[in-house]
Each structure stands twice: as C-alpha cells, then as structure tokens.
Amino acid sequence: MATLNRRQREFAQREEFIIDAAGKMLLERGYIGLNMDRIAEATEYSKGTIYQHFTCKEDLIAAVILRTIQVRGALFARAATFPGRSRERLTAIGVADELFYSVYPDHARIEQVTKVESIWDKASDERRNACHTGDTSCMAVVQGVARDAVASGDLVVPQGCTLDDLLFGLWAMSVGARTIIVQGVPLNGFENPDPQMMLHRNFQLFLDGYNWKPFSTEWDYARTIERARQEVFANDIRKAGGSHA
Amino acid sequence: MATLNRRQREFAQREEFIIDAAGKMLLERGYIGLNMDRIAEATEYSKGTIYQHFTCKEDLIAAVILRTIQVRGALFARAATFPGRSRERLTAIGVADELFYSVYPDHARIEQVTKVESIWDKASDERRNACHTGDTSCMAVVQGVARDAVASGDLVVPQGCTLDDLLFGLWAMSVGARTIIVQGVPLNGFENPDPQMMLHRNFQLFLDGYNWKPFSTEWDYARTIERARQEVFANDIRKAGGSHA
Amino acid sequence: MATLNRRQREFAQREEFIIDAAGKMLLERGYIGLNMDRIAEATEYSKGTIYQHFTCKEDLIAAVILRTIQVRGALFARAATFPGRSRERLTAIGVADELFYSVYPDHARIEQVTKVESIWDKASDERRNACHTGDTSCMAVVQGVARDAVASGDLVVPQGCTLDDLLFGLWAMSVGARTIIVQGVPLNGFENPDPQMMLHRNFQLFLDGYNWKPFSTEWDYARTIERARQEVFANDIRKAGGSHA
C-alpha cells in the first residue's frame, strides 16, 4: 500500500511538473509555440508518458488553465472570510486579485492566450466542467460580498445604476488592467507608470462613486490592505517572494 | 501614367480585398484556422498573388491589425474635434470607442486573437511601425483632451491621483469591457446584462469621481452623446447600419 | 503437484479467455482495431500478463486462427466417421462445413482478416506449424474420403478430369461462398438469396456431374444431411443454438 501510494504520488507530481512546463511554454511561445514534442523534450519524459496524463494537446492546456482558476478561486474564497465590514472584505478580494497576478504573473497571460483558441472542443469534459465551476465561484464570491453590503446598508447603489453595473465595472477594470499589463503595452508618455497602484487608486474612487461605505475619506483602506496581506495572505506572499522575487 | 495609376489602384483594391477576407477568417476560425490556402480560395486569387502583397502569413495578419488601428485612429481624431467643453470632447471619444466596436465588432476580437501570438517577429518592419504609430496616436488624442481640460480648469485631479491614473482607468475599463464582451463570458447571475450601457454608466461615475467638470449632475451628457452621434459620426453610423444592422 | 496442476489449469483457462477476447475484437474492429491495450482492458489482465501468454501481437492473432482451425479440424474428423457410403461421408463433411460457419460465423471473417496480413513472420514457430498441420489435416480428411470412393468404385472421375480437380472445385466453391457471405456482398438483383441453400444445391449438381454415386436422383441426401446433423453434430448444434440462436 505504501508502494502504491508512492507511485500515485509520483504520478501526481509528474502531472504537476508537466503542467508547469506547459504553462511556461504557453507563456514564452504562445498557443502555437506549445507542442507536444517540445513538452516531452522540456520535461524529459517521452511523448507517450505525456499522453498518459492528458488525452490531447488541448487537454493539457485546459489543465494549465484549470490550475490557474483553482488557485485564484482559493485566494478569493479566503479573502471573502476577511473579518471586517463589507467594503473591507471587497478590498481583501482586491488584494487577492493583486496577489494572484503578482505571485503568478504567468497566469494572467496564460488566460489571455487560452481564452482565444477553441480548446474546449477537444479537452476532456471533466476538465472543462471544473474550469467552469471555478470561474463561476469566483464571481459568486464577489456577488456575495456586494449583496451582504446592500443587506447591511453599507451599499446604496446610486440612482440609475444597479449592483450588476458595479460588479461589471470592477470586473472590467480588473480585466482591462491585467490585459494592459500582460500585453506589455508600453504606457506611452506616462511618467513613472505603476499599473498596480493606479488600479488601487482607481478602485477607491470607483467604490466611493458607488456610495459604498465607509468612504475612502473616512476609513483607512491602506491599513485594510495591509491587514489583508498580513492576516490572510502572509503565507502566499512569503512563498511568492521565494519563488518569484 | 494613367495606366500605371489604374494598375496601382487595382493593386490597392485587391490588397484591401485580401485583408477583408483575412479579417473574416481570423474571426471565424481563429489564428490557427487562417491559412494561406484558404485565403487564396476565398479571394479567388492564387497563392502566388497573395504573396505579392504580403511577405508572409504574419505580415498579412499585421495588415489586418493595422487597418483596425487606423480606423480607430481616424474615429478618435474626428471625435477630438467635437466642438464643446473638454469633457464633452472626451465623451465624443467615448462615442467613437463605442462606435468602433459596434460598427466593427470583428475588430475587437481580432485584436484579442492577434495580440496573443508572436506575429511581430516576422511581419515587415514597415507594418509593425505603422501599428505602433497608430496605437500611440490614439492614446495621444485622449491625453491631449485631458491636458486641455487641466489647462482650461475643467479638470482638477483629486489629491493622491494623477492624470495618468485617470487615463489608465479609462483605458482599462474600456479594454476590460471589450474583453468581457468579446470572449463571450456569460455574465452569470446578471439580470438583463447590457454591457455597453453598463460601461456608459460606469464612465459617468468615474469622471465625476475625478472631478472633471461639468459633473453629470449639472450637464446633460446624454445630449452630448446624441450630438456626437449626429454631428460627428452620422455617416459612420449610417454605413454601419447598412452592413451590420 | 496438485498445486502445479491447478496453476496450469488456470493458466490454460486464462489463455483461452484472452484468445476469446482477441477473436471478438478482431471481428468487431478488424486487424488494426485489435491492440494490446484494448485486449488488456477487455480481459482485465495487465499487458504484462498478456505477454506472458503470447510473444507478440501477431502470436496472439495466430492463436486465434489456430483455435479456429482446430475446431474445424475436429468437426471434419468427426464427420469422416459418419457411417454410410462415401458420398454420404462427404455430405457429412459438407454438414460439418456448414455447421462450422453457422455456429462460429466469426471464424469465417477472422480467416479473411488474418489471411491477408503478414502475421506469420512474427508469430511463434510452434503456432505457425500447428496451423499448417491443422489446415493440411482438414484437406486430408476430404482427400481420404474421395480416395475411399474411388477404391470402392463409387466414384469414377470423368474423362479429362482428375480427383484433384474435384477437390479443388469443392474447395473453391466452399471458400468462394464463404467469402461472398462474409464480405457482405449484396447479391444485387437476386430474389430471395439464401447463400447456404444455394451452396447445397450447387454441391449436389457438382457431385452428380463428377459421377459420384449414388446420384442425387437415386439417393435421398436430404435425409443424409438430417442424419449427420442428428447423429454426429447434435451436441454442437445444441450448443450453437444456445449461444448464437
């Protein structure tokens, strides 16, 4: 039984290792640049072995995406447990988002790469479903916090707008910022561009605009961010510092 | 010389025709689904002829992108000439952006598709530079309006924020919204999602938050939008209505 | 020793079981569709175990064929013991042939499939020889009956023909009929085609033509056929009825 477990463990480790390699290749060479021969060469396993883990190229890519999604999902879920008022919890999710992309900068680009090609036709159903579930649950976490805010009276959406507008705006700004960062668009003519800080500041103004209390003028969200980093994500940040500087 | 001119004209027309076909194919079948055989078949020109216009596949794709960029650049430039106060001119650019994506919905997706793959290594320098110039000039138009606003006293950026923050926020929200729309992400749990209207509303709140005057509470931007559509883009909208409903 | 015997028995049973599975797969999916992974899966033995019984894929297929041949050989041998005149014994062999293909319809197709591919280069010598022996002995049985007929005066081959001609004709007609049946050739334009009955009638005319006495006009071979079925092959037919209806 011990033997069996070791085998299984090795099998799982190898799978992780292959996914790592695929992720890197996806980043460095794009969807087309990722090919099974190169994966075999990079991992120093044979092609046959690769195919024992993944039914086809698309399934391997789906596995890369799935891991990404699950990592983010876990971060979001933890962020939502942050003790404090609703806007603090949302802020913690913002930290989770920042963390996710700073610790796994690859993943943002991988998402871009992979959302574009028709991977899902060929990937295994199992992985497709898992990805969908993961995506949905991330969004649900944010929706949950916003609803809590409304219920508690912290959030009164301005006339003419809806909660969905708010969610859409948050999401769009986050996605857009990542896209800009990831695609390496040179912020022409910007002095001293620090996209992450820009995003933070814009989020603040945005939430204030939506009347989500307490306003940034009356509450020290910088401290909330700091607390979230220390209390919720200290471990992840430490890990990240180790592997990604 | 007349003969030469006619020839040149025909040559240019054919190039345009091929780019059209490539654009469509890129949309319908993705980067991988675009191949030179199909282009030749679709245009009813021979492959040899295609290669007389474009040095390689990537160069053809770059041409598709370039045309996209130039179309948007022209729209933005015209928007910036909108007569009115600075925030009205920015609003007109917003209309240009909306128009661009509603009239050429393809282009948003093409941008996604192509930004991801390493086209620029092989495309001709000429086209690469033209693309860069186009991108930069779009951004410059917006920057110009913002600077005018500051100069005229309409815009006083809040403490702790900069003009760059504002530009980044606008850009991120626009890009993010397009990404979400284009990737067909199902807005799970949203009632009645109309991304374009959501984007409009979020823009309004956002500019108010930045203290860009006159505020939306004191100025009828709905009318500004309507004027921009009628006075600046009437032609484009008419064209769009014809070909895209 | 008892242990050893049990082991040996189990080993032999497993071999039989694997051959069964291979036979089925050969039928359902053809030569190419048979592969060792699938065999392992179907039998629920590991590939290593399969390879302990068969040196290679071809050897396994040879084993399928060999069993086929041995089954037919046994039927022919029993048929030759049918008590009666020489032509009755030949008729009994005809019944054996009919029975073989009606009870094991699979085997006809397997023969087709396997005769075509170069299995014999790689199959073990042992099995190749056994197959050859089996084939030869079937033919020998028929030859024996024919020679007995000549010796007893029942058969006087017509001028210009030889005993070999007769054997060849019988064999060709049988093989040809099976081929036609097995390949599912649609008997275009035939009313009511019953290949087996057609073969029976043609055999009758054929033997009459060769002057093999007693002629079908003076002897009730329908009854001979019936007797052969009941007295010699009752068991097989019962078995067949059970599993193949």
Add this chain to the structure above:
Amino acid sequence: MATLNRRQREFAQREEFIIDAAGKMLLERGYIGLNMDRIAEATEYSKGTIYQHFTCKEDLIAAVILRTIQVRGALFARAATFPGRSRERLTAIGVADELFYSVYPDHARIEQVTKVESIWDKASDERRNACHTGDTSCMAVVQGVARDAVASGDLVVPQGCTLDDLLFGLWAMSVGARTIIVQGVPLNGFENPDPQMMLHRNFQLFLDGYNWKPFSTEWDYARTIERARQEVFANDIRKAGGSHA
C-alpha cells in the same frame, strides 16, 4: 491552352503512377504495410504532392480498387459482345475473367486485401460510388447473358434450382479459386496443380450440369475460348505478355 493540357496530362499521368505504386505496395506489404511516407519515397514525390491527388490513405487505396474494377468491367463488357450463342458469350466472359487475373495478377490480391478493412468510411464519396457502380455492372453483364440464354431456350434450369443459384455458383467458384490462388495456399498433395485449368474444367462440368446448351460434349468450347482470346482480347493479351511476361 496547349500548356494547360500538358499540365493536366502530366497531372493525370502522375496520379496513375502513384496508383501503380500504391497497388504494388499493397501487394507486397499489405494494408498496414502501405503507408504514405513509403508511397512518397517510392514515387519520389513529396507527401504533399500525394495528398494533392488523394484526400487520405484510404482514398488512395480506393483509387487502386477503382481502377481494378474498371479494368475488369471493361473486359466483361467487351466479352459480352462476343458473337455466338449464349454459352459462348458466357465462356468469353470466363476468358475475360481468366485474362483479368492473369494479366493483372496483382488485382486479385488487392481485392482480398482491401475488402477486409474499412476503407469506405474515409474514402471520398465519388470514388466509393464509382466502385459500387463498377461492381454492379460486372454482375449485370453476366446476368444479362444468362437471361438471354433462358429467353433463347438454350438454358433450362433444372428442377429445384434457379438462375440465381447458377450465378451464385459461378461467382463462388471463381472467387474461391482466386482466393486459393492468391493466398498462395499450397495445394498439399496435389500432383501437378494448375488452378486455372482446374477452374476451366470445373466450369464446364458445372454448366453441363445446369443443362446450358450446347453441352460441352457437343460443342468445341476450347475453340470458343481460343476465338475469344484472338478476336476479343488479342490486344490485351499482347499487352499483358509485354508487361507481365
């Protein structure tokens, strides 16, 4: 136009050449032994070129079969025009059959090889239909002659048998003989085996048995055969002698 024609001619010639090579390979190495790399190597064309003529491996094989069928169809059709009584015309078809297999001995084996594997799923519809048409027309030719014989009173099928029985018997004996010959089954214990002559003699007895007049005892079919060879197939035989000895 002359240029175009030459190109087309070369294209057609090359196609023929590839089919030749495929036929040989099919013979020498079987269905599995035929592969596109080897075809490319053998023809000294690139794989791409091969694929410009045939959509896939199966389509190439189908082309080999189609040519076979068309050759036989042409021979049968010519044989049916042989001037003489109905049984003479059938005899001429017998000569066509003999000729077909002696001139193109490959084709018999190719038929065996190819009937077994599922080629038709992937081959182009065009070729599949052409094959079916060819097959049907061969059979129709024989049926036509038999019906003429009945109409003219030359053939009165014996009690208990039908015209279909006769056709089936002829067909089976022919197919069976070819199978035996082609599979190289050693005619164990046969003295001096000449399968073609055996087949001839068996056919004679068979037709006599069916009361197809004039009987072989009252008509010199050897001469009919000779006439058919000289008057109908002289050219083919000369060609055959040239290319196949």
Add this chain to the structure above:
DNA sequence: CATGAATGAGCCTTCATTCAT
C-alpha cells in the same frame, strides 16, 4: 505578372514492447 503544383519540415497521436516494483 499570375498561377497553382510541389515541397518537406513539423505536428499530433498511437501502440507494441519493456522493465522496475
């Protein structure tokens, strides 16, 4: 100039066989 057949490197995938556990 236009054409489109030819090229061949490159890709995804399969599967018989081996061998460490």
Add this chain to the structure above:
DNA sequence: TATGAATGAAGGCTCATTCAT
C-alpha cells in the same frame, strides 16, 4: 508472478513558401 507506467519509433496529415510555366 503480476502490474502498468514509460518508451519512442512510426504514421497520417497540414500548410507556409517557392518557382517553373
């Protein structure tokens, strides 16, 4: 002895690019 993961040669097919006509 049984297992099944690992191997890697081999095969079908695609497609960007070239070049003779």
